[in-house]
């Protein structure tokens with residue numbers, strides 16, 4: 645692929661919807677590579693932050709969606725330009741180190757949260773690079789840290805084997821699946837991906853729960869992005885999967901003062 649001219653960057657007016665699984669493959673070619681200690685993956689940083697009452701976080705580079713409200717760093721749009729490669733062992737060790745150091749960028753939060761006891765992979769899309777993630781989890785499993793995985797659910801919803809293999813770590817992992825839309829049109833409008841793929845995050849959640857993995861859905865309800873009907877439809881859809889799932893629906897809102905997709909939503 646001609647990176648300069650063909651790789652999907654942020655959405656612009658009149659964009660052509662893309663296949664997120666193909667974009668995932670293209671992005672994996674950029675953000676992963678084979679190393680001496682297994683599949684290496686690009687990250688833009690490792691440090692502890694106050695969310696989840698303090699969590700050491702590895703920020704993965706590269707994503708397979710192009711959400712108009714994306715708050716992740718520019719490695720989502722330009723993965724070849726951002727981040728450094730880490731082996732699974734190095735990524736895990738960096739997470740352990742970040743947890744031991746605690747929150748170091750803010751004296752206030754360091755005083756409030758004195759000890760960091762959890763690990764997380766977040767940032768862009770941490771499930772890109774299947775063997776890397778599974779290997780990181782093998783290292784984490786040798787410790788007592790709980791591990792939080794934040795994902796858009798595209799790869800997990802399309803690869804049953806991925807979820808099955810994640811289940812070997814179910815004693816210490818929690819997976820948060822981010823739902824973008826409950827309709828094909830809404831999915832394309834918000835993520836740039838072809839509408840027919842909108843169900844993959846739903847499937848991901850279903851597979852995760854079926855495998856006995858502790859998982860939740862996170863959904864945006866900001867009115868500027870999602871109408872009330874769509875929110876209701878989303879809830880109904882979740883009910884179809886599991887009658888208890890509404891209790892698992894974490895809801896978050898955009899800061900009302902924040903501009904929508906400040907850099908990426910050029911067509912909004």
Ligand code: SF4
Pocket residue numbers: 707708709710711713714715716720767768769796
């Ligand atoms: S899935 Fe997440 S990281 Fe990827 S574009 Fe959407 S908001 Fe950004």
